[in-house]
Amino acid sequence: MKKIHLTILSLMLAVGGTADAQDGADAQSAQRLFDQFADPGSEFRTKPFMVWNTEITPHRIDRILSEYKEQGCGGVFIHPRLGLITEYLSPTWNEMVKYTVDKGRDLGLEVWLYDENSYPSGFAGGHVPREMPEAFNQGQGLKPTAADTMPADVSKYFVIVAEEDGKFENVTDRAASMAGRPGRFYLYEKTFYQPSPWYAGGPYVDLLAHGVTDKFMEITMQGYEKTFGGDLKGNVKGVFTDEPEIVSPGGVRWTPDLFDVFRSEYGYDLSDCLPQLHEEIGDWRKVRHDYFQLLNRLFVERWARPWYDYCAGKGISWTGHYWEHNWPLVTGVTDNMSMAAWQQVPGIDMLFNQFNEKSTGAQFGNIRSVKEVRSIANQLGRRRVLSETYGGGGWNVTFKDMKRLCDWQMVLGVNLVNQHVGHMSMAGVRKFDYPPMFNQSAAWWNDYRALNDYIARICAAMSLGEQRNDILVLEPTTSVWMYNQYYGTASLNRAMEIGQAFQDLVTELEHAQVEFDLGCENIFRTNGSVRDGKFVVGQRAYGTFVVAPQTENLERETFDMLRGFVRTGGRLIAFGHPSRVEGEPSAEAEAFFASDSVISLAECTPEAIDRYLRSEGIRFVRREGGDLHHHRREFDSGQTLLLVNASLDEASDVEVALNGKHAVRMDALDGKVYEMPVETANGAVTVKTRVEPAGSVLLYVSNDPVEARKPQVSTGGTPLQADGPVRIARHRDNVLLIDFIDLQNGDKQYKDIYYNNAGAEVFRNAGLSGNPWFWAMQYKQDIVNMDLSAAPGFTAAYRFTVSGTGVDTKSMKILVERPWLYTVKVNGTPVQAGEDWLLDEEFKLIPVGKYVHSGENTVELVAAKTTVHTELGAVYVLGDFEVVQRGDRWTIVPAARYGPLRNWQALGAPFYPWEMKYAKRFKVNGVAGKSYYVKADRWTGSLVEVWVNGRKAGIVFAEPYTLDVTPFVRKGKNDVELRVVGNMENLIGPHHVAYDGIVDPNRWNVPQLRKASEYFLTPFGLQEDFALVECE
Incomplete structure (x- = not known):
């Protein structure tokens, strides 16, 4: 019989809370x-x-x-x-x-700690495995080998299981005497987390093992406690944990007391059943259910709860996250919601x-x-x-x-x-x-x-x-437990099917503007109850409970509560019909979900949503276009409604009714509150609004009026005529990137090698596997103290071409990373860096104008010796010039007066990331009783700054691409300047490895020379002229 040891957990989770000061009436x-x-x-x-x-x-x-x-x-x-x-x-x-x-504290900034030297949390920058070897040396996995004959030598196997007619038995103790015997055997060998540079040269640690979390917390926090005299609350807000995990290094996940605790909890021996964790034989769903349930409890009790209790005791908050994105695969985190519950x-x-x-x-x-x-x-x-x-x-x-x-x-x-x-x-x-x-x-x-x-x-x-939602949707985590496996993949498709069905349901409900929470069965066990026809979870009570499609299993506590829920008038909607309880087939569950007590629906149709899943507190009369989401929050005297359109290119038109008599729009862009036209009837207020692409609208609705100002005019009006075409100019020096170089490293030569690859070669030639800082954490001073005295020095040559006459070479500068580590030469002449820097304090600007000439020029970084700090970077040339393609290379040519609107590459600034100015002059006859806005519909960049008469009026970065500039406009001549701001992609890259929304460090590994025409560059710039619009 399974034993539950969760009374204290229930109390702690019920108290819950946070160290934040907003709790209580003030928050309402x-x-x-x-x-x-x-x-x-x-x-x-x-x-x-x-x-x-x-x-x-x-x-x-x-x-x-x-x-x-x-x-x-x-x-x-x-x-x-x-x-x-x-x-x-x-x-x-x-x-x-x-x-x-x-x-x-002096600046009014909160400071939070982070519990690891990078991630995943648990190894304390390499200290835990070195100070507590048992955190890794007892094994974390059991990897099976199937055999038809018992081997003669079984000494390396930790567990040996024999199968006969679908039944399993642990025969480890007598396996040696069974040598040569035929049969079906599973031989399990321990696997261990392996040392890695990412873990500061050691292995990761077993967060399920007794004492590991305590050691990690002791190592991590004792210095901070001593530093702050034990007063963490008075100094830091909390601690961030990052992606702690219980993955296996190979085979099924194991921890030293797993078998003992499992036997105590479930009354049978897991070691007999190990094959059922990766083979679909016998009562494998039940075994896997119990196995993952126990791993989940151990992860909570031995990792999450100690951290939660520690922070609660210190008056600070524990935060951060797990690797929640893998669900419904649960081999790294057994239950996202169970773990998140133990964070303030x-x-x-x-x-x-x-x-x-x-x-x-x-x-x-x-x-x-x-x-x-x-x-x-x-x-x-x-x-x-x-x-x-x-x-x-x-x-x-x-x-x-x-x-x-x-x-x-x-x-x-x-x-x-x-x-x-x-x-x-x-x-x-x-x-x-x-x-x-x-x-x-x-x-x-x-x-x-x-x-x-x-x-x-x-x-x-x-x-x-x-936020008070009346609908609870059960997350089917205990169902996917039955189909997860650390070793093999046979059952994972079914886990993914269950997970996908749930994902689709949640997404569909959200798009339909259903107001709901998700439910976790492991939290139901500690914080769930049924009261007055409501399914209660902690501080929330739900009148409707939804079982997702393809849900197969319920925990016993959940099943019992659901029966009580429907008996007392609760509404239970079942898109899925669980047939198992605690992983075992249940005739009771089948009969219950086939009964009239349950509203069984084959699919989640719009009709079903309208009939069963609508909130009484809000009604969407009309919603067209875009990708609309909403969030409603109740206050002591009203409610807020946040509308968000996640579409990048289509607006959402919305008509929504809420309880109340008055509404105002709280403009989060300027911090002001504006009047909102509404219709009122039968105690409800109806609001019509447009939510622009990537836009939001925040409303406050109440019975009592709220002081608000009249909205700004940003549509209609008459565009004013400028005195001529737009004038274009860079706001800063132009820049040329040099990222392919020649390298002489000892007796080795490299031609046209990418600078990052060249740097890795320098370290390989010094006897390392590559750049010692790349994908690596330093234990104490291990990297800094590396002895590279026998490594050869090197010379890196960066070449660039100045074409023709008329290039302003006198103003040229180069930008070099850590130039003090090298002798820096330009065309053979040593040059010195001063204090001026750009991008980073270690990137120094060096004037080189007197040494640059027409034709090919060479910047050399000469390192007399290789150290862990001589990491080669790109070199940049800055000045007043243009950069164009000549053959396969980038070439510097004279700067020209910019003509019509074109992207920056066409303007000779392919690597330029900063502000490009677009200016016009307008004559205004009179400003009394009028308002003005700037409209800039088509441009590519990070944002647009708007300057009027030398003063910054604001920025534009999303639809409707307008900005009210009335306070800055005067009678007579008005100079309006738009500054399109680029970003660092064109300057820093990656330029040579394709990506689409995901950029990791490996994107700067470039195996071969790339032509200028092959660089990935964004075409920044103003693509259509802007307007100054006058409104009466």
């Missing part, structure tokens, strides 16, 4: 939302990863924190990552953490820039993934829901992309945005580490405040109030 106050809206506090603002990936100094910390404050961030997560030079968890490390906390701030990551609503493994577009953590937050009283977002989307993500991705997440329930990533250093391979990068290197950084303010306002609206 609409007045607090209005007070925060114009300029939200730091708790609602974004908190990027402040990546520590170099030598950490107070100077660097000061600069970065000041930049974050200036651009509207509310704090940082300190995140060590590849390239870290300062020793992780050393006294110096802790001093720098304290310095960051103190500086952050449940979290996910939402990386890349690929919108995909279909795949169960998708990130952006995966509605299920966000609904899981939002539902946990609703049910367990967690005020905040985090998303680590943007990482790996590439340098080419625009403001519209970033807004769209955040809007989509926020309308689904995220309200704490953690940007991935903001690197302290871009030197060497660090610049390839999953861009974009949220720091001053980004071309759009000086405009980022506007987007940060927008996100903060929406997050405030999504953090305050309460």
Whole structure:
């Protein structure tokens, strides 16, 4: 008989809560939302990863924190990552953490810790396996070999199971005496996590093994506790964990006391049944169900709960995420919702820039993934829901992309945005580490405040109030347990079918504007009950319970609660009809789901949704076009409604009715509240609005009127005539990228090799496997202290051509990474770097005009010796010139006066990432009683800055591509300038490996020379003239 040891867990989860200060009546106050809206506090603002990936100094910390404050961030997560030079968890490390906390406090920025040196969490930058060898040396997997004859030597096998007529028996103890005997045998050999540079030269660790989490927490947190005198609450907001996992190194997942605990819990011996974890024989579904249920409990009890309890005891929050995207494959994380329940701030990551609503493994577009953590937050009283977002989307993500991705997440329930990533250093391979990068290197950084303010306002609206949904949709995790396997693939198709059916249902309900939460059976066990015809989960009570298509299994507690639920008047809708309970066939379940107590539906049709799944609190009268989502939150005196259109190219026209008499529009772009025309009838207010592509509309609806201003005019009117055609000019120096070089390394020569590949060759010639910082974490000072004294020096030659006369060579500069490590020569003459830098403090600008001539020029980086810091980068030439294709190469030619509108490559600026100016002059006869807006419909870039009469009026980055400029327009002549801002894709790349929304460090491995015509470049620029429009 199975034993349940979860009484304490139930109590802890019922208490739930968070360290955030917004809990209680204050969070329900609409007045607090209005007070925060114009300029939200730091708790609602974004908190990027402040990546520590170099030598950490107070100077660097000061600069970065000041930049974050200036651009509207509310704090940082300190995140060590590849390239870290300062020793992780050393006294110096802790001093720098304290310095960051103190500086952050002075600036009003929250500081959060990160629990690992990169990811996945658990190995403490290599310290855990070295200080606790039993964390890995006992084995983590059991890999089977099938045999028809018992081998003579069975010494290497840990478990041997014999099969006869579909029944299994552990014969390990007598296997030696069975040598040569025929039969069907499964011989299991232990497998172990292997050492890897990614794990700081050691192996990953077994998070299911007793004491491993305690050791990890001790190593990770003791220095911080000592640094802050035990007062973590007074100094840091919380701790971020990143992708902890229980994957197997080969074979079925095992941990040292697995068999003993399994026997205690379930009353039978798992070692007898090991083949049923990968073979469809006998009662294999039951065995797998019990196996994954136990792994899930061990993962909670031995990893998640200790962290939750530790943070609760310290008055801080535990957050971060698991690898939630793999569901319904559960071999890394057994149950996403079970794990997220044990976080004060449940979290996910939402990386890349690929919108995909279909795949169960998708990130952006995966509605299920966000609904899981939002539902946990609703049910367990967690005020905040985090998303680590943007990482790996590439340098080419625009403001519209970033807004769209955040809007989509926020309308689904995220309200704490953690940007991935903001690197302290871009030197060497660090610049390839999953861009974009949220720091001053980004071309759009000086405009980022506007987007940060927008996100903060929406997050405030999504953090305050309460979302109360009446529909609960069961996530069929215990059903997919029965078809998951660590070894082999025979059953995985069925797991994917169940998962896909659920994914499709969740997506369909969301598109139909159904208001629902997801339910987790493991949380039902600890926090579920039935009361007055409601299915209660923690702080939420549901009148309708939905079983997804193809659901096969229910836990006993769930089944019993459902029977009580329908007996007391609850509505149970079954698209699927479970026939198993706890993994075993159940005639009771079959009879129950065939009874009249259950509303059985063959498919989720629009008619079924309208009949059974509509909320009384909202009615969509009309919705046409786009990809509409909504989120409604209740306050003490009204409710908010957030409408989001995730389509990039089609608007959504919406007519929606809600309970109330008055409505206002809260404009999250400018922080102001505007009047909203409405119709009222029968205690309801009807609002008609358009949600632009990648747009949002935030409404507040109440019975009492709210003070609001009249909306701005941004349509109609008369375009004014300019005094001539648009004038085009770069705002900064042009730039040429040199990324293919010649390398002399000892007695080896390389011609036209990509700079990153050349750098790897230098390290290989020094006896290493490649760049020691690439896909590697440093244990203590292992990388810094590498002895490369026997390695040869090298010379890297970067060649560029200046064609013809008239090129302004005098102003030319080159940009070189870490030039102090080399003798830098231009056409044979040594040159010195000063203090001026660009992109990164380690990228120095060196004036070279007096040494450059017409024809071929050569920049040489001469390294007398190879060190771990001599990572070759590209070299850039900057100045007033154009860059054009000549044959297969890029060539510098004289700058010309720009003519008609063309993309920047056609203007001779293929690598230019910054502002391009488009200016016109307009005459205004009189401004009294009139308003003005700028309209710029067609352009390619990150955003458009609008300048009027020398003052910045604002930015444009999404439809309707208009900006009110009335306060900046004067009678007489008005100079209007649009500055299209590019991004770093054309400057940094990747230029030679195709990608579509996913950019990882390997995209900068280029095996051969590429022609100029083969570079991947975005055609930035203004494609259609802009207008200044006058409205009466």
